[in-house]
Amino acid sequence: MPDIISIGEALIDFLSTDKGVSIENTTGFTIAPGGAPANVAAAVAKLGVNSGFIGKVGGDSFGRLIINTLSEAGVNTDLLLVDKKVNTTLAFISVKENGEPDFTFYRNHCGADLALRQDELNEGYINDSEILHFGSISFTGEPLKSATIRAIKIARGADKIISFDPNLRPSLWENLRFAKSEIKNGLQYADMVKLTDEELEFITGDANIVKGTDIIIKHGPRFVIVTRGSRSCFYNNGITTFEVPAYEIEPVDKTGSGDAFVGGVLFKTLRRLRSNKTIFNIEKDEMFEIIRFAHACGALTATRKGVIPALPSAAEVEAFLKRAGDGGT
Numbered sequence: 001m002p003d004i005i006s007i008g009e010a011l012i013d014f015l016s017t018d019k020g021v022s023i024e025n026t027t028g029f030t031i032a033p034g035g036a037p038a039n040v041a042a043a044v045a046k047l048g049v050n051s052g053f054i055g056k057v058g059g060d061s062f063g064r065l066i067i068n069t070l071s072e073a074g075v076n077t078d079l080l081l082v083d084k085k086v087n088t089t090l091a092f093i094s095v096k097e098n099g100e101p102d103f104t105f106y107r108n109h110c111g112a113d114l115a116l117r118q119d120e121l122n123e124g125y126i127n128d129s130e131i132l133h134f135g136s137i138s139f140t141g142e143p144l145k146s147a148t149i150r151a152i153k154i155a156r157g158a159d160k161i162i163s164f165d166p167n168l169r170p171s172l173w174e175n176l177r178f179a180k181s182e183i184k185n186g187l188q189y190a191d192m193v194k195l196t197d198e199e200l201e202f203i204t205g206d207a208n209i210v211k212g213t214d215i216i217i218k219h220g221p222r223f224v225i226v227t228r229g230s231r232s233c234f235y236n237n238g239i240t241t242f243e244v245p246a247y248e249i250e251p252v253d254k255t256g257s258g259d260a261f262v263g264g265v266l267f268k269t270l271r272r273l274r275s276n277k278t279i280f281n282i283e284k285d286e287m288f289e290i291i292r293f294a295h296a297c298g299a300l301t302a303t304r305k306g307v308i309p310a311l312p313s314a315a316e317v318e319a320f321l322k323r324a325g326d327g328g329t
Contacts, residue, residue: 001128002052002076004044004266007151008037008138009089009113010055010070010080011105012062013255015306016094023094023104031062032306033069034091035113036135036167039256042308043263043297045074047317049270052076052125054151058112059084069308079125086112093255101255105172117143118150126154130273131266133163139182140172152189161269161279164190164221165262166199176202187219192269192279194225194262197234209234210241222280225265225291227258227298233291240284244291247299247324256307257298263311264294289326296320 013034016026038053045051053075057063059082066088067077089111092104107114126132132155138148155162166183173179183203187193193216201207204215209226213236216224223237232245251257268290269279279290296317304310312320 001050001125003050003129003270004041004131004133005052005054005126005129006037006041006133007054007148008135008144009035009111010038010053010057010066011035011089011091011107011111011113012066013307014090014092015253015255016092019095020097021094022096023092023102026094029092030306031065032308033066034256034307035089036137036165036259037133038066038070039259039307039311040133040165040262040266041075042070042073043260043311044267044270046311047263047267047297047314049267050076052079052129054079054116054121054125056081056083056086056112056116058082058086058088060088062088062090063112073308073311079122081116081120083112083115086115089113095253095255103169103171105169107172114141114144116147118147121147121151121154123154126151126160127158129155129160130270131161131163133165133262133266134186135165135167136179136183136186137167137169137172139186149189156189161273162189162191163262163266164193165258166193166195166203168199168202184219187216187221190221192223192225192265193221194227194258194265196258197226197228200226210236213241214238227261229254233295235287235291237281239281242284242288244288244295246295249299249303251302253305253310254302256310257302259307260301260311261294261298264297264317265290267314268293292326293317293321296324296326
């Protein structure tokens with residue numbers, strides 16, 4: 001059974017073949033399976049962890065492509081369900097001049113990921129895991145929202161670690177006020193949170209990273225990591241704060257690099273659990289090394305096109321760390 005489970009959206013990314021243009025100016029697309037929780041499931045699987053994904057796709061060619069791709073990456077898809085009444089969710093993505101992705105979703109009233117019901121969950125599947133990961137997009141509509149909350153409550157009742165990625169996508173929300181409320185609701189369930197500095201300011205209303213992360217901690221998480229692209233990331237567990245520099249790379253496509261980062265943190269978390277060590281209240285230098293490993297996962301992903309095919313293996317991360325002078329994993 002999977003040690004790490006992700007729940008939420010699995011979809012097809014239509015990736016612009018043109019660089020540095022908006023979606024309306026692109027001349028073509030390539031297709032690739034994606035969706036942040038699905039990417040995280042693939043990330044930890046490619047690192048060598050028993051990984052599972054809970055979600056729903058349509059009974060169409062896109063749905064079959066997602067199932068096949070995740071399976072090939074090593075993800076258990078027993079609870080990636082097929083629903084012939086809905087279409088697989090689609091996302092169109094271009095990479096803007098600054099290297100950041102631009103998203104347009106085809107999901108309203110038809111996205112299969114939203115159709116997952118709580119009665120379709122398998123409680124034993126969750127209880128046999130160690131970590132459950134979810135994102136805020138699960139809270140954008142029903143019945144997926146209720147299914148996700150039910151999965152979280154099962155995991156919490158069995159003392160599993162809960163990981164949360166706010167992953168703000170404004171176009172998927174009815175309005176930003178509702179988005180902020182639902183993301184804050186998600187924070188109360190989480191043990192660990194990874195978010196961007198833009199998401200931190202959106203949620204807390206505070207651009208000061210120390211004050212902002214203190215606010216996040218007050219909602220319930222035991223630690224928060226804020227990624228800041230090519231600059232660095234920031235860690236706060238309510239007692240200790242520190243910054244971790246990013247690696248210097250030549251990015252090709254940053255889509256999914258944050259999911260790879262999360263995968264790296266979850267991979268290291270599971271390894272500590274397997275050694276009867278906690279991920280919480282650990283020494284600064286130990287957490288620093290975990291984040292450096294996660295940075296390497298994200299950096300490698302950003303140097304390649306696409307998401308799931310770009311996710312690194314543990315051997316690739318080890319080689320990257322050695323080249324960077326950080327040693328192995």
